[in-house]
Amino acid sequence: PFTAQCPRRRWRAAHYDEVVMDDVQRAYDRRSAEYAELLGSMDAVHPADRALVDYWSSFITGRVLDVGCGPGHWTGYLHQRGLAIGGLDLSPRFVDHARAAFPHLKFDVGSLDAIPAASGALDGVLAWYSLVHLTPGRVPEALSEFARVLRPGGRLLLGFFEGPEVAAFEHAVVTAYSWPVAALSQHLRTAGFEVEETHSRTGPGYRPHGAITALRHS
Numbered sequence: 770p771f772t773a774q775c776p777r778r779r780w781r782a783a784h785y786d787e788v789v790m791d792d793v794q795r796a797y798d799r800r801s802a803e804y805a806e807l808l809g810s811m812d813a814v815h816p817a818d819r820a821l822v823d824y825w826s827s828f829i830t831g832r833v834l835d836v837g838c839g840p841g842h843w844t845g846y847l848h849q850r851g852l853a854i855g856g857l858d859l860s861p862r863f864v865d866h867a868r869a870a871f872p873h874l875k876f877d878v879g880s881l882d883a884i885p886a887a888s889g890a891l892d893g894v895l896a897w898y899s900l901v902h903l904t905p906g907r908v909p910e911a912l913s914e915f916a917r918v919l920r921p922g923g924r925l926l927l928g929f930f931e932g933p934e935v936a937a938f939e940h941a942v943v944t945a946y947s948w949p950v951a952a953l954s955q956h957l958r959t960a961g962f963e964v965e966e967t968h969s970r971t972g973p974g975y976r977p978h979g980a981i982t983a984l985r986h987s
Contacts, residue, residue: 779954793902796943796987797839817970818928818980822895825926825982826852831892834918836881837899841867841874847895848874852941857884886918894919898929901945905935908953912960921987925962931954931969931979938976950979961986 807813826833826847835844838856840863847854848871855875858864865874879885881899894915900908915925930938932947954964962983971977 790923793943794859794861798862802862802866810842813905814842815970815978818897821968821980822847822897822926823850825924826850826893826896829893829924831920831923832890833893833895834884834886834891836884836894836896836915838867838876840875840940842870843895843897844874844876845871852893857881859885872932882907882914884914884918888917889920889923891918891923892920893924893926895926897926898930900927901930901940902943903946905946908948909956909960912956912962916961916985919985921985923985925983925985926956927953927957927979927981927983929981931971947976948979950981953979954981957981957983 800909804944811819822843829852831853833847833852833854835841835847835854835856838844838858839860841856844854844867855877856864856867857877857879858867859878859880861878864876864878867874877885879880896911896915900911901910904982919925930945930947931950933949934947934964935952936947937944938947950967950969954967957964963986965982967982968980
């Protein structure tokens with residue numbers, strides 16, 4: 770019967786997600802040095818992205834976590850702007866690089882759907898292209914975890930690949946997904962956020978990019 774199969778189907782889906790994230794971790798570990806050299810500095814950041822993150826961060830006074838921090842360049846940059854910030858990443862080699870580059874900051878290895886922070890402990894979460902490798906069914910869980918660790922009124926900023934539908938594509942490191950702004954916004958509302966602003970940019974030679982700022986409901 771269908772009801773008897775549901776637990777097994779859920780187990781298979783969860784197991785598949787675990788395998789996918791293991792693949793993501795290994796892929797970034799293998800290419801961490803290359804990634805850090807090419808993209809792991811603020812010099813590689815698009816000016817529009819920097820302006821958006823600057824504006825978002827100007828409203829934050831408490832603790833912030835850079836989730837999916839990679840080699841730590843955004844973490845270091847926001848610390849220079851006066852934020853109390855740390856970083857979290859799935860890749861141990863990325864975390865090693867971030868610790869070496871920014872020894873005065875705290876970086877941890879961990880998953881974005883099991884953030885090592887108490888409920889309501891954070892004033893801000895930066896998730897800059899941190900969801901792009903999650904299978905679509907796992908994204909709501911990650912957004913709920915962001916909502917858990919943010920205080921009421923806390924701020925979230927998502928960066929992601931934008932597209933007309935949720936679709937997988939061959940990313941330079943490992944399979945990634947594009948999202949319509951409307952679909953991701955709806956998941957945010959379901960997770961307990963108020964969508965504040967949405968942004969899009971595109972240009973020749975790269976995929977469209979999207980960003981959403983959101984507030985944790987009181």
